[in-house]
Structures are given as C-alpha cells and as structure tokens.
Amino acid sequence: MRIGELAARTGLSRDTLRFYERSGLLVGITRPNPANSYKDYAEANVQRLAVVACLKPLGFTLAECREILSVAMTDKGRRRVYAARKLAEVEERIRELEAARDHLREVLRVSASPSSSS
C-alpha cells in the first residue's frame, strides 16, 4: 500500500509516517513502479505501527520501539528483557512523581494556613 493508505489505516499523518520511516520503524518498503518514485509499504507495517502505538504510551521511545520490533518476532526472552527494564523505569518514575505529589500537597497544606507567605 502507499503512504496515504497506511496513514488512513493507522490514524497517523503522512508526515509522521515519513518521520517514523526515517527513525527506522518501517520495513518492506519497495518502489514497484520504475516510472514513478512512489513507495509501497508492506502490510506488516500496519501491525508494527500498532505495536508502536501500544508501546509509546508505556514510555518507550521510538528508538526503543525499533529495537523491540527488531527482535519481537524472533526472541521472546529479549522482548521480556526490554519490558522488564522499562517496567523498572516506570516504577521509578512513579516513585518520583509520588514524592512530587506529596511535596505539592504539603505546599498546599502550608499555604492554606493563615499567615506566612514567602
């Protein structure tokens, strides 16, 4: 399929897809017609982009998505390693944010009392 169809089927803009292509997230790109410069994107990219759409909200960068996709179909163990590593990062970030949250609550508690500003 061409980029417009891929965009329609994934909900991503053509520009974003071109950016993802530069980022190495897409595979199976050919130029079947020597008369023009149009590219053909393999069907597999729809699935790959679904994986990216799933991973991105989990905090994976595009580079990490690329790495994961490169082993995703062949190496379950390595895929687990990525997930486990990211899980640790996410848990650490949650702890940091909980500390920030408690700090902000303290700010609000203190600033609610009658006197004392800064």
Next chain:
Amino acid sequence: MRIGELAARTGLSRDTLRFYERSGLLVGITRPNPANSYKDYAEANVQRLAVVACLKPLGFTLAECREILSVAMTDKGRRRVYAARKLAEVEERIRELEAARDHLREVLRVSASPSSSS
C-alpha cells in the same frame, strides 16, 4: 554578585544561568560599571534559583517557574492555584504510568507462559 559567584552559590553552570536569564527567571540585573559590560546579579536570585530547583523536580517547566516567581512574593492564593493545578497534572500522570506499569506486568506475565510468541 557576578555570574561566576551565582553559579558557585547555586551549583548551576554559567551557561545554564545565562539560559535561565534568557528564560526570564532572574531579576535585578544591573551593569554597575560603565567601563565594562559585566552584570551584577541581585542577591534575591539565589533564593529564586532555590525555588526553581525545588519546583523543577515537581514537573514545573521553566516558564511555569517564572510565572510562579512573579507572584510568589505577593499572592499566596495564586501560588496555591499553580500548585493545585500541577498537583492534578502529577496525579494524572501517576495514573497513566500505573496503567503502563500494569500493562508491562501483563506483558511479562503472558510472555512467561510456555508457548505463543507474536
């Protein structure tokens, strides 16, 4: 004081301080000596940068720090509004990350079972 001293007293690099100055975080900057172009930074900037150092890990951007500092000394109520708004953001982000964490745990749980890869 000059930028070097401010850097020494805050632990920030001169470059970072100049970046912060461009970002509008510093006040009371004069050029007391007409013979040179050296700037003098008001003592108050040490405290301001301490506030920034406190706010940044809480997820406040530099622009938000600037806003908060602009009202910090005069308007306790508005300061509360900023803190409350950021608290809501932090709590939302925590919820998102917890969802991501659960998703990753699920990935690890599923990929631990014997068969089925992608």
Next chain:
DNA sequence: CTAAAGCGTGGACCATGGTTCATGGTCAAG
C-alpha cells in the same frame, strides 16, 4: 608586564517527536 581566568554575546548544536514548506513529479476524474 604577561598570562590566565572571568565575562558577555551570539550562534551552533544535542535529543525527542514531530510539523510545515517548497519543489517537482504523477495520477485520476471530469
């Protein structure tokens, strides 16, 4: 006096994840 250290300015560069623009080629409908 000389050399090093400090200072100000402006600009380039880094990563991240895109968006927008300009240019030029191609394809399909009317």
Next chain:
DNA sequence: CTTGACCATGAACCATGGTCCACGCTTTAG
C-alpha cells in the same frame, strides 16, 4: 486537457532544557 489530489525529498522550524564554542574585552594573580 486541466485541475486537484497524491507522492517524494530535503530543509527549516517548533518546544524543552540545556551545552559548547569562538570572539573579544577585562580583571586578577604572579
């Protein structure tokens, strides 16, 4: 045949938070 939609490429630009460099001037230490 013309118009509009689609495509590719490269480059510039956006925000965020800086870092690094070169240039030239000043200040300070030896």
